[in-house]
Amino acid sequence: MVASGRESAEEGVRAGMAGGILGIEVVVFDVLGTLVDEPGGLRAGIREAVPAADDAFVDELLALWQGHVEREQRRVVRGRRAYADSGIIDAEAARLVADRAGVGDPAAVDRLAGAGRRLPPWSDSAAGLDRLTRRLVVLGLSNASHTAVPRIAAYAGLRWHGALSGETVRAYKPAPEVYRLAVDTAGCPPDRVLMVAAHAWDLRGARAGGMRTAYVRRPGGDPPTGSDDFDGRFEALDELADALRL
Amino acid sequence: MVASGRESAEEGVRAGMAGGILGIEVVVFDVLGTLVDEPGGLRAGIREAVPAADDAFVDELLALWQGHVEREQRRVVRGRRAYADSGIIDAEAARLVADRAGVGDPAAVDRLAGAGRRLPPWSDSAAGLDRLTRRLVVLGLSNASHTAVPRIAAYAGLRWHGALSGETVRAYKPAPEVYRLAVDTAGCPPDRVLMVAAHAWDLRGARAGGMRTAYVRRPGGDPPTGSDDFDGRFEALDELADALRL
Numbered sequence: 225m226v227a228s229g230r231e232s233a234e235e236g237v238r239a240g241m242a243g244g245i246l247g248i249e250v251v252v253f254d255v256l257g258t259l260v261d262e263p264g265g266l267r268a269g270i271r272e273a274v275p276a277a278d279d280a281f282v283d284e285l286l287a288l289w290q291g292h293v294e295r296e297q298r299r300v301v302r303g304r305r306a307y308a309d310s311g312i313i314d315a316e317a318a319r320l321v322a323d324r325a326g327v328g329d330p331a332a333v334d335r336l337a338g339a340g341r342r343l344p345p346w347s348d349s350a351a352g353l354d355r356l357t358r359r360l361v362v363l364g365l366s367n368a369s370h371t372a373v374p375r376i377a378a379y380a381g382l383r384w385h386g387a388l389s390g391e392t393v394r395a396y397k398p399a400p401e402v403y404r405l406a407v408d409t410a411g412c413p414p415d416r417v418l419m420v421a422a423h424a425w426d427l428r429g430a431r432a433g434g435m436r437t438a439y440v441r442r443p444g445g446d447p448p449t450g451s452d453d454f455d456g457r458f459e460a461l462d463e464l465a466d467a468l469r470l
Numbered sequence: 471m472v473a474s475g476r477e478s479a480e481e482g483v484r485a486g487m488a489g490g491i492l493g494i495e496v497v498v499f500d501v502l503g504t505l506v507d508e509p510g511g512l513r514a515g516i517r518e519a520v521p522a523a524d525d526a527f528v529d530e531l532l533a534l535w536q537g538h539v540e541r542e543q544r545r546v547v548r549g550r551r552a553y554a555d556s557g558i559i560d561a562e563a564a565r566l567v568a569d570r571a572g573v574g575d576p577a578a579v580d581r582l583a584g585a586g587r588r589l590p591p592w593s594d595s596a597a598g599l600d601r602l603t604r605r606l607v608v609l610g611l612s613n614a615s616h617t618a619v620p621r622i623a624a625y626a627g628l629r630w631h632g633a634l635s636g637e638t639v640r641a642y643k644p645a646p647e648v649y650r651l652a653v654d655t656a657g658c659p660p661d662r663v664l665m666v667a668a669h670a671w672d673l674r675g676a677r678a679g680g681m682r683t684a685y686v687r688r689p690g691g692d693p694p695t696g697s698d699d700f701d702g703r704f705e706a707l708d709e710l711a712d713a714l715r716l
């Protein structure tokens with residue numbers, strides 16, 4: 225466990241005990257960015273659709289995609305757009321990227337639109353889930369659509385006891401109803417449910433819903449600030465499992 | 471693959487090819503009875519609550535429990551009772567059993583009510599799912615509540631890419647909306663989705679929804695009749711995986 229920079233193992237163990245990472249029944253994982261490398265997978269999809277693009281152009285196209293998705297999800301959360309699932313928003317993003325890059329082949333645009341389901345896992349994701357699922361109930365909770373989540377899991381080799389999508393409540397994290405869905409499915413008090421994410425904004429939403437929170441550092445994540453008081457901060461899923469005494 | 475009684479392996483392979491068990495993208499498993507031994511788990515819960523009961527009395531109490539659950543689910547399916555989830559109906563069954571057996575301790579009745587979540591897996595269930603999840607999208611689909619399904623999976627050591635409950639559509643199999651939920655989540659044409667169950671009544675419902683169907687023989691299941699034309703009949707999950715060419 226790493227609270228801020230590098231603490232000693234002894235401090236880490238003490239923090240785990242004091243921070244109250246024990247008493248957990250159900251572990252809920254964010255998926256995109258936390259268990260799979262979303263930018264990496266999207267970048268690969270863009271490279272395939274636009275083979276002539278150099279790194280700078282791929283970066284530009286990726287930013288175009290991600291900007292569209294973030295903006296549209298925010299509009300849904302704020303009630304400025306009716307709920308549209310991740311498949312619809314990804315297809316819009318793929319169209320924007322294709323138009324910018326001059327890709328006209330409909331099959332190539334279709335394939336690009338599916339890039340959001342072909343995301344590589346982080347190196348410790350499958351083994352970490354395997355270890356956790358042996359002792360606790362483990363759920364995925366994603367802004368990806370209810371069709372996309374199991375397919376993302378299958379592609380990345382991830383398995384758990386259940387997977388939830390914000391689509392079920394027609395909302396996107398950090399909308400409170402998405403965390404309520406997770407706690408309702410967990411079927412126990414929210415302080416026995418641990419949300420694990422690489423994004424502080426996601427953990428703040430879970431905390432507001434009464435869940436316990438664990439940050440896992442990942443490339444491209446959203447690290448906690450000084451005012452965040454999460455129940456644990458980890459460098460990898462093995463550290464999280466250690467802190468849960470599995 | 472076993473079509474009726476014992477066929478030769480060669481006939482099995484031919485049947486698998488001709489029966490069209492190929493081209494499957496998503497495998498949907500019934501859970502209770504198909505992956506876990508529901509009567510066995512309930513029997514253990516009853517024995518624990520009523521230690522003095524002999525085998526005949528345990529059988530009687532089990533029949534009381536199962537009769538209540540079947541009757542109430544049927545009433546929900548026929549619109550004669552508002553949807554009540556499996557936790558509510560199991561608690562009613564536990565109360566009936568406790569009353570019949572003279573068990574008054576509320577903690578013992580509560581524990582008995584949870585027996586429906588403590589069900590042992592069949593010996594090939596975990597390994598079979600492990601093999602299938604490596605190559606296809608695998609979902610659980612149960613009449614157990616959305617809280618119960620992941621807990622049943624965790625208790626039995628079963629993992630998949632997603633788990634669905636009839637509770638999401640407030641219905642019980644074989645109501646058509648439960649199979650529609652599975653096909654919608656699968657996100658592909660229903661003839662690329664394979665329902666696997668130990669109950670012919672469940673497979674008939676899936677088939678009516680356009681899904682492909684595979685019967686797996688389990689103790690206490692509901693075997694096909696001569697008029698059932700399922701896409702495959704198997705003695706174990708390894709046979710199913712072989713027929714899917716995994």
